[in-house]
Amino acid sequence: MRYDTQATPAIPLRPLGSPPQDPSRALFSEATLSAYHQGMQRCVDQVRRTLDHHRRPTSGVAPDELQPLIDAIDLDSPLETLDAGLDELQRLYLDHAVHFHDPHYVAHLNCPITLPSVLAEAIATPLNTAVETWDQSAGATLIEQKLIDWVGARIGLGDAADGVFTSGGTQSNLMALMIARDHACAAVADHPGNRHHGLPDNFRELRILASDVSHFSVQKAAALMGLGYDAVIPVPTDAERRMDVEALGAILAECERDGLKPFALVATAGTTDFGSIDPLSALASICQSRGLWLHVDAAYGGGLLLSRRYRHWLAGIEQADSVGVDFHKTFFQPVSCSACLVRERDHLQYVTHYADYLNPRDQAETGTPDLVNKSLQTTRRFDALKLWMTLRIQGAEALGHYLETVIGLTRETYRMLSAREAFDVLMPPALSTLLFRYAPAGIEEEARIEALNRKIRQILSRRGEAVVAATRVDGRLYLKFTLLNPLTRAEDLARLLDRIAEHGDALAAESLTALPPAHPSVPESP
Numbered sequence: 001m002r003y004d005t006q007a008t009p010a011i012p013l014r015p016l017g018s019p020p021q022d023p024s025r026a027l028f029s030e031a032t033l034s035a036y037h038q039g040m041q042r043c044v045d046q047v048r049r050t051l052d053h054h055r056r057p058t059s060g061v062a063p064d065e066l067q068p069l070i071d072a073i074d075l076d077s078p079l080e081t082l083d084a085g086l087d088e089l090q091r092l093y094l095d096h097a098v099h100f101h102d103p104h105y106v107a108h109l110n111c112p113i114t115l116p117s118v119l120a121e122a123i124a125t126p127l128n129t130a131v132e133t134w135d136q137s138a139g140a141t142l143i144e145q146k147l148i149d150w151v152g153a154r155i156g157l158g159d160a161a162d163g164v165f166t167s168g169g170t171q172s173n174l175m176a177l178m179i180a181r182d183h184a185c186a187a188v189a190d191h192p193g194n195r196h197h198g199l200p201d202n203f204r205e206l207r208i209l210a211s212d213v214s215h216f217s218v219q220k221a222a223a224l225m226g227l228g229y230d231a232v233i234p235v236p237t238d239a240e241r242r243m244d245v246e247a248l249g250a251i252l253a254e255c256e257r258d259g260l261k262p263f264a265l266v267a268t269a270g271t272t273d274f275g276s277i278d279p280l281s282a283l284a285s286i287c288q289s290r291g292l293w294l295h296v297d298a299a300y301g302g303g304l305l306l307s308r309r310y311r312h313w314l315a316g317i318e319q320a321d322s323v324g325v326d327f328h329k330t331f332f333q334p335v336s337c338s339a340c341l342v343r344e345r346d347h348l349q350y351v352t353h354y355a356d357y358l359n360p361r362d363q364a365e366t367g368t369p370d371l372v373n374k375s376l377q378t379t380r381r382f383d384a385l386k387l388w389m390t391l392r393i394q395g396a397e398a399l400g401h402y403l404e405t406v407i408g409l410t411r412e413t414y415r416m417l418s419a420r421e422a423f424d425v426l427m428p429p430a431l432s433t434l435l436f437r438y439a440p441a442g443i444e445e446e447a448r449i450e451a452l453n454r455k456i457r458q459i460l461s462r463r464g465e466a467v468v469a470a471t472r473v474d475g476r477l478y479l480k481f482t483l484l485n486p487l488t489r490a491e492d493l494a495r496l497l498d499r500i501a502e503h504g505d506a507l508a509a510e511s512l513t514a515l516p517p518a519h520p521s522v523p524e525s526p
Contacts (some may be wrong), residue, residue: 019124028126036126039082042510046086050094051315056464057093057273058103064304091436103485104466104491109272109300109326111484113334116393117386119260129382130164132372133359139383141369144384147391151325154305156318160350163341165384168301170217172324172340175351175376177208177221177264179322181291183348184263184351195350199226207255208232211243211278215297218266235261240430241276243267247288264293269314270330273471273480275431277301278315296320298332299338299483301431306400310407321347327387329484330403339382348374406432407488413481413493422501435471435478438504448479456503466496 024031060520063227069092079085098106101112124468131137131144144165154466158174166172182194184206191200210218212234222231233255236247248265252511265287267278280296296317304310317323320343327337342348352373359370372378390399410432417425417436426435437453453470457479460466469480479500481493 002270009328014295019261025473028128040122042082042086046094047088048248050090050097051099053469054099054102056468057099057105058461058464059095060462062462066092067098090350101194101485101487103488104496105485105494106481106483106496107467107469108482109329109484111329111332112487114332114390114394114399116389117333117337120385120389122128124382127382131380131382131384132378133370134368137371140382140385141213141371143388144371144382145369147384148339148341148386149310150391151305151339153318155341155342157320157323158339160344160346161341162345162374163339164348164371165380166338166340166375167336167377168328168338169215169324169326169374170220172299172338173215173217173266173295173297174221174224175323175340176295176322176324176342177218177266178225178376179225179347180264180295181206181225181351183347202261203227205259205261207229207260207262208249208264208266209235209248209262210272211237211241211268213237213241213271213274213276214266214268215242215272215299220296222442225457231329237276240427243283245277245282245286247280248283248442252286262290264290264295266364267294267320269294269296269298269304270431272300272425273433273435273473275300275429275433277313277430280314281319282316284316284319284422287321293321296322297324299324299326300328300329303403306396307404308397308400309404314489331390331399332484333386335388337386346350402486403432404521406483406488409488409493410434410481410483411488412490413483413497416490416494416497420497420501422504423497426473432483434481434483435473436481437476438476438500440504440508443508445479446476452504452507453477453479455507456500459503460499465499468496468500479521486497 012014026032028036056292072222073088073092079088100110114467129140131140134141137482148163149161152158152163155161166175185191185194185200185203188200188202191197194200203226208218208222208227210232214234220231223229233251235251236244252262254260255430265283267280267283269277269280284294286292298314298317301314302323303463304314305325322340322342324340325331325338327333327339328459331337354364354373359372359377363370364373371380385429407429410429414425414429414434417423417434421440422440423436437449438456439449443449443452454477456467457470460468469482470477471480472478483493
C-alpha cells in the first residue's frame with residue numbers, strides 16, 4: 001500500500017536536471033544537511049505509518065509472490081526522488097517486514113530493541129565511523145573498549161581480560177576457537193606456530209568438545225579452521241539438555257586411549273532450542289585439570305549477567321578462557337551487536353596482523369589503541385554505540401529486568417501448556433524457550449502428529465496470525481516458542497495457544513491425506 005505523504009513536495013535524491021555525478025549535492029556533508037534532515041523525517045514518518053497499520057507479525061507473503069516484484073526492478077534506472085524510493089520500498093519490504101515486537105512473534109532469538117539503541121544508529125550511520133583504527137574513530141575506540149572492560153568485569157574475567165565487538169555468536173565462536181587452536185599448537189614441540197607455517201603435522205588429532213545440542217557454528221568454525229566437522233566431538237546431555245559431566249569424562253578417557261588431542265571445550269550458556277546452561281563450574285574444573293581451553297558460548301544467556309535474580313545461573317563463567325555474548329539477543333540491541341572476550345589479552349595476538357598502511361607495528365608499540373589488532377574483521381561499524389547509549393540512558397538494571405520478565409512469562413506459559421491436554425510439552429523451560437506439539441487424544445501415529453504440527457505452523461504464518469518456530473528433538477518435530485519480548489502478556493500467548501488448538505482441532509477432524517509429506521529437515525533457530 002502507498003501511504004499518503006500529505007501533499008508534501010517530493011524530495012529529490014539529487015536536484016532534477018543536475019549532473020548525477022555532482023557529489024556536492026548527492027553525498028552526506030554540511031552542504032546536504034537540510035536534505036538529510038527532511039529525508040530522515042520522511043523515513044521516520046514511513047516507519048511510523050507502517051507500524052500504525054501493522055496488525056500482525058507477518059504478512060504471510062510467500063517467496064514466489066514477492067520474487068516477481070523484485071525481478072521487475074531495473075537497478076540501472078534510478079527513481080530520482082526519495083518519495084518514489086520509499087513507495088517502492090513499502091511494497092517490496094515494509095509491507096512484508098516481520099515485526100519482532102509483535103506479541104505473536106515467538107519464533108527465533110529476535111528481540112524488540114531499546115529506543116536509545118535505535119537513536120544511536122541514527123548518529124553512527126551518517127558519520128559512518130569505522131572503528132578499526134584510532135585515526136578513523138577516536139572516541140569511538142575508547143567507548144568500545146570501555147564496554148569491553150565493563151562486560152569483562154561483569155563476567156569476572158579479571159584485570160588481564162580484553163576483547164572486541166563482533167558480528168554475532170558465530171564469529172565469536174570462530175574467533176575464540178581459532179585463538180584456542182593456535183594457543184594449543186604453539187605448545188607443540190618443534191612447531192614454529194600456525195600463523196606463518198600452518199597447522200602442525202598432528203593437526204588431524206586435534207579435537208573440540210561440545211554438547212550434542214550446542215550451536216552449529218562450532219562445526220562451522222572447525223571446518224573453517226581446517227579441522228573439519230569430525231573434529232567436533234558431541235558430548236551427550238542429561239535430561240535437562242545440559243552437558244553430562246560423566247559422559248565428558250568417558251569421552252576424554254577415550255581420546256587419551258586413541259591418541260586424540262582435545263584442545264578446547266565449548267560450554268553453552270543458553271542453547272538455541274532448550275535455553276539450557278551447561279554446568280559451567282564443573283566443566284571449568286575439568287578443563288583446568290586437563291589443560292583444555294574453556295570457551296563459553298553465552299550468545300543467548302549472556303543477558304543473565306545483568307539480572308539480580310538469575311545471575312547465579314552463570315556461576316563458573318568467570319573461569320572461562322573466552323566468552324561470547326550477543327547483545328542483540330538478551331541485551332535488547334539491534335543487530336549486529338556482539339562481543340568476544342578472552343581472559344588473557346595476550347592471547348589476542350593470535351589474530352593480530354600489522355599492515356604498514358593501517359596499523360603499523362611501531363604504532364602499537366607506542367600505545368595507539370587500534371582495535372583491528374584484536375579483531376578478525378578489518379572494517380567495522382561503530383556498533384558499540386547502541387549498547388553505550390542504552391546503558392547511559394536506561395541502565396543495565398532495566399535490561400536485566402526485561403530478561404527477568406520474559407523468563408517469568410515463559411514459566412507462566414509452560415504452566416498454561418501443561419494444563420491443556422491437547423499439548424505435549426517436552427520439558428520445563430530453562431531460560432525463555434518452550435518446545436511442545438499439538439497431540440490430541442486419539443491420534444498416536446507419529447507421522448500424523450508431525451503433519452498436523454507442520455500444517456498448523458504453516459497456517460499461522462500464511463494468515464499472518466503468528467510466527468512460530470519448529471525444530472526436531474530425537475527425530476520428532478516440535479513447535480517452539482522463543483520469548484524475548486517483555487511487552488508480551490500471558491493473555492497474548494493464551495490466545496495464540498487457542499488458535500493453535502483451533503487449527504489443530506479443525507485439521508484433526510478432516511482427512512489429512514492432503515497434507516504435504518514430511519519435510520526432511522526443519523530449519524532451526526539461528
